[in-house]
Amino acid sequence: MSEEKQSHEWILEGIDCANCANKIESGVAKIEGVTNSNANYMTRTLSFDVDKQKENKILPLIKSRINKLEPEVTLLSKLTRFPIGKDGLPLDENKEISHLEDSDHSHEKDHEKNNVKTILSRLIIALILLFVANFVPMNEMVSIGLFVAAYLVAGYDVVWSAIKNIINGQVFDENFLMTIATLSAFYIQEYPEAVAVMLFYQVGEVFQGIAVSRSRRSIADLMDIRPDYANLKLADGSTRSVSPDTIKVGDTIVIRPGEKVPLDGKIITGASSMDTSALTGESVPRSVKITDSVLSGFINKNGLIEVIVEKLFSESTVTKILDLVENASSRKAPTENFITKFAHYYTPIVVIFALVLAIIPPLVLPGATFNEWIYRASIFLVISCPCALVVSIPVGFFGGIGAASRKGILVKGSNFLEGLNDIKYVIMDKTGTLTKGKFEITSIQPASGWSKEQLLELAAYAETHSSHPIADAIKEKYEERIVENRITEYNDISGYGIQANVDEKEILAGNAKLMQKYNISFTESTEIGTLIYVAVDKEFAGYILIADAIKEDAAEGIALMKEKGVKHIIMLTGDSKAVGAAVAKKLGIDEFYAELLPQDKVEKMEEIMARKGPKEKVAFVGDGINDTPVLARSDIGIAMGGLGSDAAIEAADVVIMDDKPSKIGTVMQVAKDTRRIVWQNIILALAVKGFFLILGAFGFATMWEAVFADVGVTVIAVLNAMRVLKK
Known part of the structure; x- marks a missing residue:
């Protein structure tokens, strides 16, 4: 059990x-x-x-x-x-x-500033003591005392941490290495260098802390979409500002121009335009009106609107997004896990080598002194700190996740961000992914003697009482008000279409079989989609083509994925082969499978998974609602999140918040930028450390170079990692 x-x-x-x-x-x-x-x-x-x-x-x-x-x-x-x-x-x-x-954000910033001020004050005092001890003539014992005082003022916290860690059995960390190295310098009477190195180390730590904090805050500011309050509408019509988490489903909230939408809901009064960039990365405002849904995290640009709340704050889009981004870096990438293990073994090995370096050469080499080789060993200890690796790599991946979120793409972990680099197969659902998932009139072809407007009007009246999605598409296109009393008879002929009397004329609207049933002479179209043929008093009036329209950027998205290294793009659809072939041809997809049931999609996924190489990954892109089994089976599941679909956010590893297929190529580019920067840092850190380790072993490097190889490289690596946010 x-x-x-x-x-x-x-x-x-x-x-x-x-x-x-x-x-x-x-x-x-x-x-x-x-x-x-x-x-x-x-x-x-x-x-x-x-x-x-x-x-x-x-x-x-x-x-x-x-x-x-x-x-x-x-x-x-x-x-x-x-x-x-x-x-x-x-x-x-x-x-x-x-x-x-x-722990709030503003207090944390003040606390960090105070810490920096305290450390800098200590370092200034230590610098003054070092200057006096080194340059002012005085008794040797007093001078040594001032060096010791300067050392303790600058680095007492480092020494104390090293002692506590040794007591707790945690020896190999940067505090221990820096303490042993500087005390070794004291032992060989290099007092100024010991103090100066501790000073330089602490200054580097301050800069490193500031760089990491800036990285954290850059992403925190990037995702600063959490609302501070909500304007609750009371029974008497007045409003009161309350915390969003106190609002209940069914409450009405008022959102004024310039305010953030605090909770997910539907507009019941007013119209406006919404800045959706924080969620979708789109700079163009979205127009909204009564009955439209709005999501927490949107910003109301102009009109005053009232919204009825549909989700609690804990279940709202903004809360889910913030939790996802905050927790994303808990799923570590293979590179991060490798570096953590590498640092675990690397530091003790270098320490052992430093010990050998301090003891063996003076016993073996003629003329070698312990002081000289202890100094070289101390340099080894300083250089061996793996800070540049263990700090800059998480910062790099965290920055990559933040950069993706800025573009309206949620990546649920560093492992998925790194995995995007290895995608060679992309399997895409058609409906809702490559197409809009909504029936639209794409063509109106009237017969001789009829206009497009007349044909659309006749079809709209014929479909008045139908609730079929095709009927809805026709009625939505016909924007005039339908006058019910114009319809005197209505008959739904199952499997054929509609028969209705409008203005005392018989209207037939349906498929080709309906025209054949009533022996109406018509020209059958070969266009791909659903065709509604219309006849008036048994005479053909034309046809209307209704199809699931392809998304505007779908072709661009396919081309971009191929450019980023995807070898095989495969489309799966439940539609007919004719529809599948037409969409695949239009978008440049070479391989497609049509007329599939949900379970068939899983079987196709298994077949494609068997085709991939050992280091290749398969991504599945779907709408996240009915594609959950395939999303779960793929190496990386990418969902079209749309208006914050719960199923999409839960099921996928990557969520595209604005439903644009082109964003798949965008997040692949972010992944490539992140990997490149991470490996730049790894190579930089190892190359600089290796170079100075060799110089130190042969006596060509001083403590100053050693500290640069540790702290200086760390600061450079962290600043380099932050570049991904600017990409």
Whole structure:
């Protein structure tokens, strides 16, 4: 019997490095009964699953383990924002709560500014002490004392963290490496260099922190679509500003010009234009009127509208999108997992090599001194920090996910973003994906003696009492008001069409069999689509062609995917072969399968999956409503989210919010840009570190170069990773 799991998500308030997040993730994962441990440095969250029956025993162990690994980190419940107590559960409002940093965005920015100011003040004091000790004539012991004071002012937190980590059994991190390296410099009486290196390291850490924070805030600002309030309409007609999460389904809200739409609903009064760019990436406003749906996250541009709420705030589009973007980087890409494992082994190996470098050469090489080789070993230790890798790579993927969201594309994880690079087969549903999924009149062909307007009017009156989608398409095209008393007789002939008397004339509207049934002479069309033939008093008046119109950018989307490296684009449809062939030919699709039932689509997917190479991926693109089995079976499921379809958002790995097929090529380009930047950072970091490791081993590099190889490269790599947001 499988154990029932309970999911938890905690905020890691105060986590300041990717390596610390990795330590927490691996430490929590080792606790028996814990699965899916994931510490996300970019969102500063820890998610994990525990055995529900043992939850009361496991949660306190997790809390204790994190406190031991990272004592400076404060744990908050993601759901309630209350601190986690000793029992591993969030404290409630009635318990005494010690002072805790508020986690909102503005306070966080102020807190970061204060931290930067404090560190810079310390570094200025340390710099002054270093200058005095190095350049002002004084007693040697006083000078050494000032060097020690400058060192402690600049780096006491680094040394203290190293000591605590050693006590807790966590040796190989940047604090330990920097402490041992600088203390080694003190040991060989290189006092100015030891202090200066600690200063430079701390300055680099400040810049690294600022760069990472900017990256976080860039994406937070990008997704700043959460509404602050909603104008609830009261029974007396007045309005009151309330929190969106207090609004109930069926309530009426008022949205004024310039305000965000706070909840999903339908317009009951007014008309306006909506800025949908935050959700769809589209810069052109969308016109809306009574009965149209609007989504939370839209911005009302001009008119005053009233909306009846159809979803709670917790189920609204904006909440789902924000949760998806925030949690996307918890699904790590293979590159991220590889670098985490690489750093886990790389650092201890370099430390062991540094120890060998400090001891063996002085014992073997003639004239070699311990001081010289200890100095070289210290350089090795500084260079071995894997910060540039473990920080810049998550920043790169996080930035890629943010860049996609800016374009109205939701990618549910770094693994899916990286997987988009390997797509060679794209299988596309037709209806709702390549076509609009809505019947429209595409052609009106009147017979001699009739006009298009007359033919449309006759067909609209004939279809007045029909609820068929084809009838709806005709009535929607005929924009005049239908006068019911003009119709004196109405007969629905099943399988043929409609017979009606309009203005005392017999109107026949239906398929070719209806014309043949009444022996009406007509010219049968070979156009692809649904044909409605119309006759008046047994004389042919013309025909109307109704089809599921192809999306404007469908052909562009197909061409763009081929340009991005997709080898095979395959269309699946339940329509007839004639319709499938016409659409495939028009869009440039070489392979299609028609007249398929839903279960047939899964079989075709299995056949295509068997054709792909070991490193190739298959993507399925559908509307996310009736294509769930195929979306789930594909390597990457891409859904046309449309107006925030719940099924689309739930089923797919990538959601196109505005239904445009061309966005598939766009997100593939974002994935390629992200991968290129990530690998630029990997190559840069390893090349610079390798170069300076060799220089250090042969005595050509100083501590200054070593710190640049660590902190300097990290800052450059983080700034490079942020470029993907500008793409």
